[in-house]
Amino acid sequence: MSLFSKDPLQIIVFNSYGSDTHFYVRGRALQDENINLEKNNIFSLFVNTWKRFESDEVRNTALTIQLPNNHKIETKTDNKGYFEVSETLNNLTSLTDTEGWLNFEISFTDTNINRKITKNNRFLGKMLIPKLTVDYGIISDIDDTILHTGVISRMKWRVLINTFFVSPLKRKALVGAAEFYNLLHLGKSGKNANPLFYVSHSPWNLYRYLDFFLEKNNFTEGAVLLRTAGSLFKKKTIEEKPQKQNEIRNILNTYNDLKFILIGDAGEHDADIYMEITKNYPNKIKAIYLRSVLHSKKMERIKLLIENYNDTEFFIVDSSKEAIEHAKKHHFIA
Structure with a gap:
């Protein structure tokens, strides 16, 4: 100081x-x-x-x-x-x-x-503190899952431009994402208060920026879990898990009797992280939703990765509308 x-x-x-x-x-x-x-x-x-x-x-x-x-x-x-x-x-x-x-x-x-x-x-x-009457919890990535970030862009240049030179008022939420999350929050009865947990690799320095974005785009309020700026550049050991993965594990360990829906995108490593978590926490994950990205090689990798996957329901969706239709079909929402 x-x-x-x-x-x-x-x-x-x-x-x-x-x-x-x-x-x-x-x-x-x-x-x-x-x-x-x-x-x-x-x-x-x-x-x-x-x-x-x-x-x-x-x-x-x-x-x-x-x-x-x-x-x-x-x-x-x-x-x-x-x-x-x-x-x-x-x-x-x-x-x-x-x-x-x-x-x-x-x-x-x-x-x-x-x-x-x-x-x-x-x-x-x-x-x-989730009520005992909730149906499930929702854990969601932020970057390119609900917020257009550009993590799949070459050399991450879009991430830098969006973060440093675009106001949160001008940042674009993925179409229909807020509606999908709000419906999940209300649950199968349409009257519940299922808890939301937003996780990201972004540093805590961006907390108010992201919190402002979520509020202005009418996302259900939830816990927002980021990481310290110093850990962005820390070299990880082979055994060390990504901070986002550790945060998710902490949430699951906190609520032993609560099941969760995990939401991410196909741009980075959400599929790998979510699949490992499901394996380590059997019967805790109701479903995994993964948003598709406009990157053929990444999409091909994901499709091969889940080709014979059956630990839990795993869905790749192209839009929030598709996710909402699926969630209604499986009685996650009203």
Whole structure:
């Protein structure tokens, strides 16, 4: 954190998930760079991108979380401004709303911190606790599954352009994707609150960008799970699994009695990840939906990969309309 910067301080809480007895939350304390996500001129977009990745973190600083029942939890940021809380508590479900969200407040513990604080030192956080009455959970990739990204483009140049030089207001959701997810959220009764979990290889620096995109395109609110920017360049060992795969495993381990629908695309490695997860968690995955991509070699690889696959229902769909029709046929949605 720069000694000479005048920017106020803020706490960003990432939408997370937990259970009746497990309070689990992540976030980051940063200087408030006043990023306006609605600006769309090239200069503003470049400046906003610079601010996201050259962020000034608030390091090794005490924070206090207050739950609706006035229970307080103390935590502390690390040397990159991140914090993670994992506490065993009781009866958290009683604190949730009708959609299963537990709303809480977080603040800088030291009210005399030598800096102006945004929002009068009260920052809101949310944690998802699925109701016992839900039909299933939905775990979805983001890039090129619901958001046009360009991960299959040559040298990934479209990813860079879309991320750095396109406002989230201008980013395009795949046609009908929000409708499909909202129907899955409502489930086979049309009245449920099936939980959504959005996973991506994108860094946490893009959390607000992606959260803004999801809200503006009317996607059902859910936990958003990204990764630290440092892990983007970390060389993995042969045994080490991708961060997205680890996040999915953590979700499955959290909800032992809940089955899931996995949604991804054929552009990268979603099929491989989902098939391995299904093998390791038998009878936990109701179905896998994979969006087709305009890349003949990738599509041929996927078709060969699942040619004799029968661990769970596996469907390659060309559109959200096709996915909706299939989900109705199999009574996943009303």
